[in-house]
Amino acid sequence: MKKNVWLLVLAATWILVQTNCHREEPAGENTAETEARAIADSLRDADKLRGWLQHFEARKEQKAALLIRQRYGQVLRDKSDFEAAIKQHDTCIALAKNLKDTIQMIIAYNNQGTNFRRLGDLHGASNNHYAALELCDHSMSDTSYTARKNRVRTYNGLGNVLLSLHNDSAAETLFHRALAGETELGSATGQAINYANIGAIKEGRGELDSALIYYNMSMQKNRETGNPIGICLCYQNLGRLHHISGETDKALDNYRKAYEIGRQTSDVWHWLKPCEAIAEIFLDENKKDSAQEYLNTALTAAEKIKSRNHLAIVYSLYARLQEQSGKHEQAIRSVRLAQAYKDSIAVEQNRTHIQNLRVNYEVKKRVEDVERAQTEAGYQKKLRWIATWACIVIVILIILVMLSQVRIHKERQKALKAMKRADKDRQEFYRGITHQLRTPLTVINGMIEQLSRFLPTDNDVAQKELNAMERKSEELLTLVREMIEFNKGTRKEVKVTELALPSNRTPSTEVPETRQEHPTEPYILVAEDDSDVALLITEMLKEEEYPYYWAKDGQEAYDTIMGTPPPYWSLQTL
Numbered sequence: 001m002k003k004n005v006w007l008l009v010l011a012a013t014w015i016l017v018q019t020n021c022h023r024e025e026p027a028g029e030n031t032a033e034t035e036a037r038a039i040a041d042s043l044r045d046a047d048k049l050r051g052w053l054q055h056f057e058a059r060k061e062q063k064a065a066l067l068i069r070q071r072y073g074q075v076l077r078d079k080s081d082f083e084a085a086i087k088q089h090d091t092c093i094a095l096a097k098n099l100k101d102t103i104q105m106i107i108a109y110n111n112q113g114t115n116f117r118r119l120g121d122l123h124g125a126s127n128n129h130y131a132a133l134e135l136c137d138h139s140m141s142d143t144s145y146t147a148r149k150n151r152v153r154t155y156n157g158l159g160n161v162l163l164s165l166h167n168d169s170a171a172e173t174l175f176h177r178a179l180a181g182e183t184e185l186g187s188a189t190g191q192a193i194n195y196a197n198i199g200a201i202k203e204g205r206g207e208l209d210s211a212l213i214y215y216n217m218s219m220q221k222n223r224e225t226g227n228p229i230g231i232c233l234c235y236q237n238l239g240r241l242h243h244i245s246g247e248t249d250k251a252l253d254n255y256r257k258a259y260e261i262g263r264q265t266s267d268v269w270h271w272l273k274p275c276e277a278i279a280e281i282f283l284d285e286n287k288k289d290s291a292q293e294y295l296n297t298a299l300t301a302a303e304k305i306k307s308r309n310h311l312a313i314v315y316s317l318y319a320r321l322q323e324q325s326g327k328h329e330q331a332i333r334s335v336r337l338a339q340a341y342k343d344s345i346a347v348e349q350n351r352t353h354i355q356n357l358r359v360n361y362e363v364k365k366r367v368e369d370v371e372r373a374q375t376e377a378g379y380q381k382k383l384r385w386i387a388t389w390a391c392i393v394i395v396i397l398i399i400l401v402m403l404s405q406v407r408i409h410k411e412r413q414k415a416l417k418a419m420k421r422a423d424k425d426r427q428e429f430y431r432g433i434t435h436q437l438r439t440p441l442t443v444i445n446g447m448i449e450q451l452s453r454f455l456p457t458d459n460d461v462a463q464k465e466l467n468a469m470e471r472k473s474e475e476l477l478t479l480v481r482e483m484i485e486f487n488k489g490t491r492k493e494v495k496v497t498e499l500a501l502p503s504n505r506t507p508s509t510e511v512p513e514t515r516q517e518h519p520t521e522p523y524i525l526v527a528e529d530d531s532d533v534a535l536l537i538t539e540m541l542k543e544e545e546y547p548y549y550w551a552k553d554g555q556e557a558y559d560t561i562m563g564t565p566p567p568y569w570s571l572q573t574l
Contacts, residue, residue: 080305152181
């Protein structure tokens with residue numbers, strides 16, 4: 001026995017450790033807040049909760065009183081006292097704002113959203129759940145257990161609102177998000193709720209097999225936690241599936257289980273649906289007395305919680321019962337009441353629909369603004385891209401132009417250097433020519449002077465030729481002097497024709513030779529080893545039509561001067 005007790009103690013300790021691993025206590029809580037949290041988690045009696053609320057308010061423990069008030073409002077809602085629940089949660093919202101407690105504000109908004117949804121006020125429900133979601137998005141402590149739990153509860157609340165508006169696709173997305181969050185938090189109750197919600201969406205689409213799987217998964221999670229309301233809802237959902245499939249006995253069995261479990265709780269809202277479903281089955285089977293019993297119970301509960309939706313359903317069923325009993329006037333009156341409640345619900349739904357249209361318009365407008373901004377951003381990006389590449393091309397062209405200018409400048413410098421070198425070579429050439437011409441001309445003048453001594457004075461022809469030789473020699477010597485002056489820079493300009501042949505004559509690179517006998521007329525002996533200089537001299541002699549002899553070497557020139565001619569004479573003439 002003692003061994004079993006110790007095992008139970010160890011098991012309880014392990015469960016507490018696991019629970020603490022998954023749920024963290026808020027930091028900085030005082031003793032009163034910790035006590036209030038424990039009371040709120042364990043107590044479901046409205047009178048006792050009201051007593052504790054007065055206790056903490058008397059001690060001015062505002063945070064502890066807020067925790068108790070949150071739970072007190074939930075218990076009142078489960079009792080279908082929605083007016084009192086709404087009042088308590090309004091007070092919670094105000095207290096949380098004064099305390100600057102974001103987490104408690106989110107909890108209060110979600111509780112208020114659930115209150116309005118139970119009443120069928122989807123407009124108020126969506127406003128409160130969206131307020132909670134906005135606070136979740138701006139919360140600085142979104143990583144704590146409580147903050148994450150608040151977020152998934154918000155997803156679940158919004159999903160239920162969208163499901164009521166028949167927006168199944170958006171609701172399923174939110175339920176899957178909530179399911180993933182509850183799975184991460186390790187909350188079996190939260191997983192059970194979202195499995196059931198997803199199953200309801202599958203059922204609405206006609207996917208009954210998938211709905212059955214999700215409902216059974218929800219039942220399993222609810223049984224793990226021992227949640228009677230969750231089990232009640234699962235039996236109700238399973239009964240509806242069997243009713244749709246035509247399995248009336250199985251459907252009635254599940255509805256009765258849901259009804260019995262629901263009546264053991266104080267949550268009127270959840271056991272009203274199986275009560276109505278049982279009455280509908282009895283009406284189908286023409287069991288008027290049994291149907292009357294359940295309808296009376298349902299009507300009393302619906303009037304108590306002031307649910308227009310349930311009242312519309314109950315009066316519709318009453319109309320069927322009264323018609324089967326032959327009470328046609330009462331049936332007509334019941335139909336009118338049912339229609340009135342349906343119309344009031346329709347007005348609410350229309351108002352919600354209008355609000356949704358406005359929201360969709362705003363969303364669409366924002367999407368268009370975003371698309372327009374993206375288009376403008378793309379256009380700006382394209383312009384920047386074009387401008388960037390244009391700048392790159394311009395820079396490349398500038399670089400190419402600069403490189404070409406540098407190249408042209410280098411070519412000009414190279415050409416200028418070549419011109420300077422050519423001018424220097426020309427000056428050196430003229431300097432060499434003029435200096436080499438003066439020596440033979442001096443010799444020629446000397447020989448002419450010697451020749452004038454031996455010629456008879458009475459020989460007119462000889463004197464005439466001698467004077468011509470003196471004159472031409474002097475002209476040639478004058479030309480050489482001018483070339484020297486030009487090379488020194490004392491003369492501004494010298495024509496090319498003064499130094500070479502006329503423009504219509506082209507000097508030959510080789511001196512044509514004609515061989516003949518010893519000339520009978522005077523001639524000029526050209527004795528020059530440098531062929532270029534000799535060529536220049538002979539060309540000038542040709543121009544003046546002077547006969548000349550170009551000795552091939554110094555020996556030949558010496559023999560010619562001394563009177564011993566070579567074996568043949570090379571007389572050069574034009």
